[in-house]
Amino acid sequence: MPARPQSAFRILIVDTHDTGRAPVSERLLRRALAEHGIPADQIRVTSAGLDAVDGARITDTAARLIVAHGGNADGFVARSLSAQLVGAADLLLAPTAAERDEVARRHPRAARRVFTWAELKSLYGDVVELAAPLHEHPLILARNRAVHPVPVELELTAWTSDAEADAAGEWIAAGVHDAAERWSALVDRDVTARAPHASSCVLDAFGTRIGITCSGAGRDDLSREVLRVWSRCIVPSGRDNDAEIEVCVDPDPQALAEARARGALAFADVPQALHHLSSAVTVRAIDRHAGNFVMLHAAAVASRDGDVIGFIAPSGTGKTTLSRVLGAHHGYVTDETLAIAGDRVYAYPKPLSVITESHQGIKLQWSPDSLDLAVPPADLRLSRLVLLDRRPDGPVSPVLEDVPHLRGIAELAEQTSYLPRLSRMLHTLSDTVDSVGGLTRLSYREASTVLTVMPELWGAA
Amino acid sequence: MVVASYDDALVRDGEMLALVGSEVVLLSELASALVSYARSGASVASLADSLVADFGAPPEADPIALVSDLVRELLDHGVLRAA
Incomplete structure (x- = not known):
């Protein structure tokens, strides 16, 4: 690592x-x-x-x-x-x-x-x-x-x-x-000391092992929720981890201040802690793979044979909604970060963030198991890359079109983490795009309609 | 004098996509040719001569003025730097 x-x-x-x-x-x-x-x-x-x-x-x-x-x-x-x-x-x-x-x-x-x-x-x-x-x-x-x-x-x-x-x-x-x-949540630092009586688990995020320590008066509730919503990323502990994150939940402001001072993420309630933990885990894993993996802001689903279609879009533009719709029928790979090495894809079946009316902009985290999303096979290969264009006034029936190579790479580059650290930079992206036959743009209005074009996307894969 | 200054570039069908730091810049065919001619450093006048030879003289405009504007824009994007 x-x-x-x-x-x-x-x-x-x-x-x-x-x-x-x-x-x-x-x-x-x-x-x-x-x-x-x-x-x-x-x-x-x-x-x-x-x-x-x-x-x-x-x-x-x-x-x-x-x-x-x-x-x-x-x-x-x-x-x-x-x-x-x-x-x-x-x-x-x-x-x-x-x-x-x-x-x-x-x-x-x-x-x-x-x-x-x-x-x-x-x-x-x-x-x-x-x-x-x-x-x-x-x-x-x-x-x-x-x-x-x-x-x-x-x-x-x-x-x-x-x-x-x-x-x-x-x-x-x-x-x-x-x-x-x-x-x-996004700044990596060494957690200096583990809190006493901490609960721990280890998450795998596209090959990165991240140890999670729950602390504070709310540690039991937090630990239970972490295990529940991260169900598909939990791996056995016992080996060295690549990164450590301490999360503290406590109603006492003094306890939160002490936790923050030792490098923990600290919050007054569990939903806030889960919300920030999700970003923290994702960014730790991205940091660890800088220069090795092509990492795209993308949702992805897999066929039963392990062929993966990545749907690339900026944050906040419908990847999670699309993942919920497509993941009901196809293996859920990720709703946030698609990690690619050569033609191999590393799954990151993280919790899905869903905004609810009752939490004032804080997204609640849902386990892919709770949402009954399909489980992909273990070996995953990249087979198609799709640039998402979702608009409220987009076409009622989704439209697929080929994207000119350089224009497509320009858009893809903006959704690629640590592009300057890839050894061949734009050429690596270009090779990745060429390996899947070019980029396709998918224009649509409602995520549910995208299911109708999946046979065409798989067929071309 | 200006010189091309990018970290990586792809060229296809006469167009160039340049990576400058963390930003990508997709260049028109004219701008791509300009940056190519500036690879080892070039003056605005010599760039204007090269581009007129390739693309023809612009109608009712001073090629030097047009190339100066384009160079300024490319300098702002970091695709060129003063040499």
């Missing part, structure tokens, strides 16, 4: 002078990340100002806000935004649309990596779950923004009074906490 990628995810917070909003955001985000047990070498946070004077000191108000929210204001000096800083950043965050647009105007290559705080929150809210390595989030969110621009509703303009500054401080503190919680 290869080592996980070590490069940090670099966040650059930008405002105009780098003496007020940006340093407050920088220092409070650093604090929130530390509270969630995320080491500074995994996510690095710095700041700069579009018109900053290098070496300028932070304002007294900004220092007061940082300290009021538990951060450390010492030693901060402003920096001007340079092409080098921008080039090194994976994600740039600006407080207002005007400052975001100015960053993009001065540094066009950063246009798809710069967001306002409010925009970031809204885009993540639309996706609900983003089970992709953190480095890939900016481009995924930028693509979503291009399709559904976020209206400018909340701007963090420079404060002109203490009351405005206090409100800004509250807003930043809440925002950085949300971000840290969202990212904490």
